[in-house]
Amino acid sequence: MNTDNIQSLEQAIQFAIERETEAEQMYQKLIRLAEDPKAKELFQELRDMEAQHRQNLQTLDVTGFKEKHNQERVYNMHIADYLIDKKIDDVRTYQEGLMLAARREQMAYQYYSLLAEIYRDNPGLFEFFSVMAREERSHQNDMEKVYDETVFLYN
Amino acid sequence: METLKTISGYFATIGVAFTVGFLFMGFRRILTARVQNRVGPPIYQNLLDIIKLWSKESAINHGLMQHMGPAFSITASVTTLMFIPVLRDGNWFQNFSFEGDLIFLLYIMVFGQLGMALGAGQTGNPNSAIGVSRGLSQIVGYEIPFVLALTALMVYHETTSLHEIMAAQDSIGGWNIFVNPLAFVAGIIAFLGMTHYTPFDVPFAPAELASGPPSEFGGKYLGMMMTSGSIFAFAKLTLFVNLFLGGASNLLELLVKALALYLIPVIIGIVTPRFRTEQAILFFWKWPTIIGILSILWVVWMR
Amino acid sequence: MEFSLKGMLNPLLALQQAGKRPHTIQFPFEEKKVAERYRGLHFNDLEACIGCGTCSTICQNEAIDMVEINPGDSENAKPGDSGLRPRVDNGRCCWCALCVEVCPSGSLSLTTHYNYVSEDANSFLWTPGVSNPDGHKELSFVSDTSHSLLDYARVPMRELEGKERIKSFAEVVLGYADEEAKKEAARCIGCSICTEVCPVHMHIPEYISAIEHGNNEDAIRIIYDNNPIGETCGKVCTRRCEEVCPLGARGEAIAIRWLKRYATEKAENAEIIREIVNPDIKPPNGKKVGIIGAGPSGLTVAYYLALRGFDVTIYEAKAKAGGMIMYGIPKYRLPLDSLDKQVEYMQSVGVKIHFNTKVGEQISFTEIEKNHDAVFIGIGYEVPYTIGIDGENLENSIQAVNFLRDINADKHVDIGNRVAVIGGGNVAIDAARVSRRLGAEVTILYRRREEDMPADWEEIEGAKHEGVIIKTQAIPLNVVDDGSGRVKGIRYGNARMVTDEKGGRPRPELIEGDEHILELYTIIGAIGQEADYSFIPEDIKEKIGFKSGRIVTNEWQQTSVPHIFAGGDIVNRTADAISAVADGYKAVKGIEQFIFAK
Amino acid sequence: MREKETTLYLGPQHPGITGNMMVKLKVTGDTIVRAETHVGYLHRGFEKLMEVRNWMQVFPIVCRICVPEPDPNEENLARAIEILEGREVPERAQYIRVMVLELARLASYLLWFGGQSGSAGLYTMPQWSVGDRDYILDLFEELTGGRVYHMYIWAGGVRRDLPEGFADKVLRVMDYLEKRLKHYDNLMLDNSIFQKRAQGVGVIDREKALDWGIVGPPLRGCGFKHDVRIDDPYLVYDKLQFEVPTETGCDVWARALVRRREFEQSISIIRQIMEKMPGGEFYNKVPNPLHWKVPAGDVYVKTESARGEFGYYVVSDGSDKPRRVHVRGPAYVHGITLLEHLLQGANLADVSFIMNSLGTCPPEMER
Structure with a gap:
């Protein structure tokens, strides 16, 4: 689905579901490629996470949406900002996997933020994309936390 | 009606005797404590002790005589009391006084001690046995000056009735303490022996005999003995008030006189160590006996 | 009988006292205020207490025993705390307060509270701090480091000056002299709290006591009992033992690491170690064990299995044994000859090491598996x-x-x-x-x-x-x-x-x-x-369980493939040599059990 | 004809006994034919216990060897260890020790005042003297934290320094006790009946006193000027001025007078101490008590306690526990051999009276 022809909330959700599916497929591929057991484990976790997000979106109750979303403050450690942008084909190790995931979440955040700007006139869509952006930001933070706790254990 | 009054009089006498007795003992404990730089127990402490003791059960059994000992003691105390007119005149508190009651008293006063001796002897505790023998020896000691003092009074007043001796002391100047001071001295020294306070407490000497005769008695027995002691103390004091201080016409007067008399053994008890047995007996046979004989001579000479 | 007037009247002067103020107080209504240092009933600050039991040791009446306040306290206790707390039998206590004088944490004190009446005999078993939670309000005889019988200051370790150090790779720490070591060892209270947190559970109080009495050879034997690289640990151990040392609560912990270093350094070369330790080597039992990686865990497994009569071979990718302690720790902390000496000693008891043999290149994992009854993997975290x-x-x-x-x-x-x-x-x-x-x-x-x-x-x-x-x-x-x-x-x-x-x-x-x-x-x-597992064939990798990049093992370091054991950084999260030794020590038992159970 | 003998057990629990011990008396009438001392009701064999305690743990034990006066025990043990170790004791600690020892002597004599009069039935005296002793115990409480068992003197010095303002308090108590002595004299020593009870009772054979090993006030009551503080000065006693009173009566009365006069001397010693007390350290720290070893060797040390020469023979084999601690308490001689001897032919009433005058201390016989 193209961003141009999003007219309704249902369509927007459909759009988001497609994004999650893409991610799921990507991690599936990485699982196959990875040799390192730790990396493999990470990609499995990430795949399952994306699948969970997708399911969440699929069963989303449109009417009650606004009340349900998370309002807590999201930190930004800015780790992802300075990490090398890894290409999917280069990613093999655990660290690279984490870097990729963090960058992806960051990009997703930026993407949804942009969409929210575009659909500022449509309150429903604006709300949805804002929330999605916030969600992705929080995922980015989750990734950064993991990175901070494992790779950056001594840093 | 008259009988009823008499009987209630007896009970009243016992009640007064008991109350005054334990209050005096409480007073002695307070005075002793104060001299000893202590606060001391409340004046009714002895009453509390007696109530406590009466509420206890005794598990020890040394045979019949052990039960009888304290019973004899209390019987003797009450009997003694019954034959001492508490007040000089009036209808109340006259009890069973009769002609020749003084002679009777001389005997009955020892009765309690003998009863105790039997009871204590039964327990088989050597401390009790030695205490009893010491107590009896001491009686032998103080009975002599006591009898001499009484004899002096009886000779002087030519009567063996307590009532008549009392009646004869109609004014303060007529009190036997002033009329025959030597008899009073001999009598009061004998009285010290009777009270068993130091220096004449050999029968009970804790450092030697671990309290002597009562050492096997506890609980109700000890309670009985304390009750008996309270009554007997009152009886003795009343007797001495009657003999030397002209008796009393009302209870208040009696209390004041008795207390004054009571102070003598108490004070001496506070400040003296104990005589050994033979020292005590020798003492009684020496000074008070001489004074007692002198008092009789004095009476004879006066007459 | 002669009585003087003075002798009869002077005593009566005592009656004057009746008018004076009595000395006594009326007890339940008035209470005597006790002195500032009064030694009354105990109070224990349960938070500060670490259950070291020194109070119980010093008590000559054996009135203090160490108990759990709630069932399971000792299992759930945090490191450095035995979970036990002193309980005082007030029927035995003599209030000498030696327990207070030797309390390293200062948690135990005596209070102004001296009156305790109860008909229940068991209530005289008094757990200070539990029985009197408000006791801290009435402290009187308290522990103070200036009065304490313990010595809270560590014997300082002599070191090279900072300017001198950077000129060469000479060892920075100069080590204790005999007297210094004895003095430092004498501070130990022998509570064994350190033994609990030591991954290997080294017999710390025992070897410190041996050092104190000048029996260095005993100390070395005690150390080699469960740690074959004692000298290395004496120099570079992360020494969790010292972090929990009760003396550290108010002063400086015993220098456990330096004492171990002092003792082990007394054996100057491999022969002397061999002579002192004089291990009891069992006759060969014909069982072969292959070990991948000559790091601390691998060496430990190899040494103790060799002593038990196993045919042990280590495959080491590099030219020297030691793994991270060889290649990761600079020479000024761990001189080369020190490690060589220890490895040489291990070789002397029958440990075979194939150097420059990287598994997956010079030899395949499958071959090792085939040739040995059991395999131990201790490759460490070498990939940055x-x-x-x-x-x-x-x-x-x-x-x-x-x-x-x-x-x-x-x-x-x-x-x-x-x-x-x-x-x-x-x-x-x-x-x-x-x-x-x-x-x-x-x-x-x-x-x-x-x-x-x-x-x-x-x-x-x-x-x-x-x-x-x-x-x-x-x-x-x-x-x-x-x-x-x-x-x-x-x-x-x-x-x-x-x-x-x-x-x-x-x-x-x-x-x-x-x-x-x-x-x-x-x-x-x-x-x-992190670790590089590429040498392990895919099928075995599938079978061995991994979690967060680490191999999952049971308590005997056995993986889900029964003949494969693992230890060190690839198993535990603590990333230090002593945990690796601990893994190795456990694996020795695991391998023995596994092989003989077959 | 032989009179019938009664057996009387004085103790182990008895108001007239000085502690948990028993005197088995064979009595005819009030006269004692034979007396036997029986101990074993009190302690657990302290000397043996000390052999399985380490050096520091011995200190809480030794003070229990004499209840009324624990400090000479502590001082003896501490001094024995210090001699074996060659450990120096700071001067201030030595002065504090003398102060403690003399305060303990006063406390002990006050208890004796009570015991001596109490056993004669003069019950006011013990109430006074034990009450006054409490003022000394208050001082001990403030100084050491304990009233009766101080556990204050230990090897190397003393356990804590003097609290603030302590010297003034000590001097105030001394002034008070001096005033009280007059009352004591009036009530007890001037008392005719007390004199009658004490004079000529419990007479020690002067010729044999030294051979028997009698020490302290009983020996000084026989006219011998024997006092460890003068004969073999320890701590700082050689820097202090005091007299050693003697009497010649050899009886209870002589011993009472000796103690009464020594009481004054002790007050004077304490006043001198408070004046001369130097500043500085009070403790030369011993090694970690859990593994403190004392060099091998043996030493005999003695102190003049309120009951006389009090000796400790301490043997160390170089380990962390004493090999042997032998306590030579005066009460052993006084309370067993001498007491049994003096009681023969004595009056039953005088048993505890004589016992008190000898300073019989059952825990010390039974250490």
Whole structure:
């Protein structure tokens, strides 16, 4: 689905579901490629996470949406900002996997933020994309936390 | 009606005797404590002790005589009391006084001690046995000056009735303490022996005999003995008030006189160590006996 | 009978006292105020108490026993706390307060409370602090380090001056002299709290006591009982034992590591060790065990299995044994000959080591599996994480692990005169101090505060003494290129610390715009490491369980493939030599059980 | 004809006994034919216990060897260890020790005043003297934290320094006790009946006193000027001025007078101490008590306690526990051999009276 022809909330959700599916497929591929057991484990976790997000979106109750979303403050450690942008084909190790995931979440955040700007006139869509952006930001933070706790254990 | 009054009089006498007795003992404990730089127990402490003791059960059994000992003691105390007119005149508190009651008293006063001796002897505790023998020896000691003092009074007043001796002391100047001071001295020294306070407490000497005769008695027995002691103390004091201080016409007067008399053994008890047995007996046979004989001579000479 | 008048009247003067104020007080209404140092019933500050049991040891009446307040306390106790608390039998106590005088934490005191009446005999078993929770309000006889019978000051360790140190790789710590060691050992209270936290459960009080009495040979035997690299641990152990030493609560912990070092160094070469330890080597039992990696865990497994009559072979990829303790720890902390001596001794008891034999290249894992009854994997974490920022692959951007390995292998590394080390762990400090010895000016960039640094405080101090600059709360942003593919500098931003609401360690948050550039010749990353499992065939990898990159084992270090055992960094999370030794020691039992159960 | 003998057990629990011990008396009438001392009701064999305690743990034991006066025990043991170790004791600690020892002597004599009069039935005296002793115990409480068992003197010095303002308090108590002595004289020593009880009772054979090993007030009551503080000065006694009173009566009365006069001397010693007390350290710290070893060797040390020469023979084999601690308490001689001897032919009433005058201390016989 193209961003141009999003007219309704249902369509927007459909759009988001497609994004999650893409991610799921990507991690599936990485699982196959990875040799390192730790990396493999990470990609499995990430795949399952994306699948969970997708399911969440699929069963989303449109009417009650606004009340349900998370309002807590999201930190930004800015780790992802300075990490090398890894290409999917280069990613093999655990660290690279984490870097990729963090960058992806960051990009997703930026993407949804942009969409929210575009659909500022449509309150429903604006709300949805804002929330999605916030969600992705929080995922980015989750990734950064993991990175901070494992790779950056001594840093 | 008259009988009823008499009987209630007896009970009243016992009640007064008991109350005054334990209050005096409480007073002695307070005075002793104060001299000893202590606060001391409340004046009714002895009453509390007696109530406590009466509420206890005794598990020890040394045979019949052990039960009888304290019973004899209390019987003797009450009997003694019954034959001492508490007040000089009036209808109340006259009890069973009769002609020749003084002679009777001389005997009955020892009765309690003998009863105790039997009871204590039964327990088989050597401390009790030695205490009893010491107590009896001491009686032998103080009975002599006591009898001499009484004899002096009886000779002087030519009567063996307590009532008549009392009646004869109609004014303060007529009190036997002033009329025959030597008899009073001999009598009061004998009285010290009777009270068993130091220096004449050999029968009970804790450092030697671990309290002597009562050492096997506890609980109700000890309670009985304390009750008996309270009554007997009152009886003795009343007797001495009657003999030397002209008796009393009302209870208040009696209390004041008795207390004054009571102070003598108490004070001496506070400040003296104990005589050994033979020292005590020798003492009684020496000074008070001489004074007692002198008092009789004095009476004879006066007459 | 003669009585003087004086003798009769003077005593009556006693009656004067009746008018004086009595000495006594009326007890239930008035209470005597006791003196400031009064020794009444006990009180124990349950939070400060660590259950070391010294009070119980000193009590000559045996009135104090150590009990659990709630069932399970000793299992759930935090490290450095036995979970037990003193209970005083007031029927035995004599209130001498020796227990207070020897309480290392100062938690035990006596109170002004001296009156205790109860008809229940059991209530005289009094658990201070539990039986009198308000006792802290009535403390009187308290423990004070100035009065205590214990010695709270450590015998200082002589070291090279900071300026001297950076001239060479000479060992910084000079070691205790005999008298110093005895004096330090004499401070020990023998509570065994340290033994509990030591991963290997070394017999610490026992060997300290042997040192105190001058029986170094006994000490060495005790140390070798469950740790074959005692001398290495004596120099570089992370010594969790000292962190929990009760004397550390109000003073300085016993220098357990230095004492171990003192004792083990007394054996100057492998023969002497052999002579002193004089191990009981069992006759060969015909069973073969292959060990991958000659690190601390592998060596431990090899040594104790060899003593038990196993045919043990170690396959080591590098030219020397020791693993991370050989290649990761600089020489000024662990001289080469010290480690060689220990390895030589192990070889003398029958441990075979194939050097330069990388599994997966020179020999396949399958072959090892085939030739041995059991296999132990102790390969360690040797693959470094990279900094992960732009420019990390430029020339002269290197990894600390590789750097240290090269230096220890006597290779020349050109690091120039300006170096930055990224990271705050022991590896980072090692890299910084080595760089300092190579003549460079060194800056450590660390993302958090100094107190958050995982490195040993003694190491941090040492680095500072040697002139290493530590920049904290500095986040590397990217490596600056000089245009020819070389490092020119590093761009870093300052951070503020944000507390983690969910209880983790505080996180650095970049302050946007507060960025600086540090000009450099070399940048050394010391962020962390992971393992390289590529030598294990896929099918076995499938079977062996992994969790967060670590091999999952049972309590005997056995993986889900029964004949494969594993230990060290690839199993435990603590990343230190002593845990690796502990894994090895457990694996010895596991392998024995496994082989003989077959 | 032989009179019938009664057996009387004085103790182990008895108001007239000085502690938990028993005197088995064969009595005819009030006269004692034979007396036997029986101990074993009190302690657990302290000397043996000390052999399985380490050096520091011995200190809480030794003070229990004499309840009324624990400090000479502590001082003896501490001094024995110090001699074996060659450990120096700071001068201030030595002065504090003398102060403690003399305060303990006063406390002990006050208890004796009570015991001596109490056993004669003069019950006011013990109430006074034990009450006054409490003022000394208050001082001990403030100084050491314990009233009766101080556990204050230990090897190397003393356990804590003097609290603030302590010297003034000591001097105030001394002034008070001096005033009280007059009252004591009036009530007890001037008392005719007390004199009658004490004179000529419990007479020790002067010729045999030294051979028997009698020490302290009983020996000084026989006219021998024997006092460890003068004969073999320890701590700082050689820097202090005091007299050693003697009497010649050899009886209870002579011993009472000796103690009464020594009481004054002790007050004077304490006043001198408070004046001369130097500043500085009070403790030369011993090694970690859990593994403190005392060099091998043996030593005999003695102190003049309120009951006389009090000796400790301490043997160390170089380990962390004493090999042997032998306590030579005066009460052993006084309370067993001498007491049994003096009681023969004595009056039953005088048993505890004589016992008190000898300073019989059952825990010390039974250490």
